[in-house]
Amino acid sequence: MRFASVVDAIGHTPLVELKGFSPRPEVRLFAKLEGHNPTGSVKDRIARAMIEDAERSDSLSGDKILLEPTSGNTGIGLAMIARRNGYRMKAVMPENVSRERIMLLELFGAEVELTDGAKGSNGAIERALELAKDPRYCMLYQYGNPANPRAHYETTGPEIIDDLPDVDVFVAGLGTGGTLMGTGKRLREHNPKVQIVAAEPRPGERVQGLRSLDEGFVPPILDVEMLDRKLVVSTDDSLRMTRELTRVEGIFAGFSCGAVLHVGLRVARQMERGNIVLLLADGGWKYLSDELWTRSLERTAADVRDKVMW
Numbered sequence: 001m002r003f004a005s006v007v008d009a010i011g012h013t014p015l016v017e018l019k020g021f022s023p024r025p026e027v028r029l030f031a032k033l034e035g036h037n038p039t040g041s042v043k044d045r046i047a048r049a050m051i052e053d054a055e056r057s058d059s060l061s062g063d064k065i066l067l068e069p070t071s072g073n074t075g076i077g078l079a080m081i082a083r084r085n086g087y088r089m090k091a092v093m094p095e096n097v098s099r100e101r102i103m104l105l106e107l108f109g110a111e112v113e114l115t116d117g118a119k120g121s122n123g124a125i126e127r128a129l130e131l132a133k134d135p136r137y138c139m140l141y142q143y144g145n146p147a148n149p150r151a152h153y154e155t156t157g158p159e160i161i162d163d164l165p166d167v168d169v170f171v172a173g174l175g176t177g178g179t180l181m182g183t184g185k186r187l188r189e190h191n192p193k194v195q196i197v198a199a200e201p202r203p204g205e206r207v208q209g210l211r212s213l214d215e216g217f218v219p220p221i222l223d224v225e226m227l228d229r230k231l232v233v234s235t236d237d238s239l240r241m242t243r244e245l246t247r248v249e250g251i252f253a254g255f256s257c258g259a260v261l262h263v264g265l266r267v268a269r270q271m272e273r274g275n276i277v278l279l280l281a282d283g284g285w286k287y288l289s290d291e292l293w294t295r296s297l298e299r300t301a302a303d304v305r306d307k308v309m310w
């Protein structure tokens with residue numbers, strides 16, 4: 001495919017069948033590989049939509065500084081487009097995000113402010129809301145911006161329908177809720193019986209990019225009524241399934257993808273037949289230095305040594 005710019009190349013990601021995980025031939029699993037976006041995650045879609053929206057409404061102009069609380073992916077997408085469009089950018093993130101995220105943001109010219117890791121993404125949100133009182137900043141605020149779910153309604157949903165018209169279940173991680181809301185709405189218009197299923201981390205456990213609603217913050221764009229099910233995943237299971245994706249299917253993805261796969265397999269085992277689409281939000285590159293990844297590699301080495309299969 002040929003595009004006029006890298007921003008136009010956002011989306012159009014592949015939908016790949018995961019035959020190795022299917023519990024029976026009549027139940028088919030497909031993964032939408034969002035790591036194929038220009039900065040490596042699904043968030044390029046919403047970064048483009050939110051910036052274009054703000055430019056149209058004149059809330060973003062040359063002298064403003066873009067500001068965003070982010071666990072990394074949204075900030076990186078925004079920073080790439082900000083650099084191309086000539087805006088300054090500041091990202092506010094918990095200090096325990098992986099080093100690669102900070103490096104990528106700095107590479108695209110963004111300033112990074114780190115907040116208390118123990119407070120997770122809620123700490124970053126609090127700090128960004130405080131900074132946003134200064135009128136020099138333009139905060140697009142993915143948690144409350146309607147352009148976030150709209151980007152998925154206009155791009156992710158139609159792409160899935162084009163590639164696989166009969167989707168029975170759609171599974172995605174719950175972060176801002178934008179993917180689930182926008183894609184879910186579009187898929188449901190196409191097939192009112194489609195099940196929309198969220199993967200949510202167990203309260204107190206960390207899966208980068210995802211959030212537990214039980215920790216007190218419900219994103220304004222999220223309408224929980226839209227979800228048919230919300231299944232909880234542990235950090236360990238997310239990590240194990242992320243490794244399984246690489247081992248079984250050769251797909252190198254981020255930790256939230258392991259959480260989505262874990263939930264997808266639980267749903268698949270309860271089905272007689274049907275098609276399940278899993279949205280895999282990013283590739284694995286930005287996690288390589290994460291201690292969780294190192295721990296999982298050590299564990300694999302031990303398993304190989306002891307001849308234990310995962």
Ligand SMILES: Cc1ncc(COP(=O)(O)O)c(C=O)c1O
Pocket residue numbers: 071073074173174175176177178179180208209210254256257281282
């Ligand atoms: C790696 C990763 N997975 C999943 C999500 C969840 O997507 P959404 O914010 O659309 O709910 C995010 C969002 O921050 C993310 O960074």
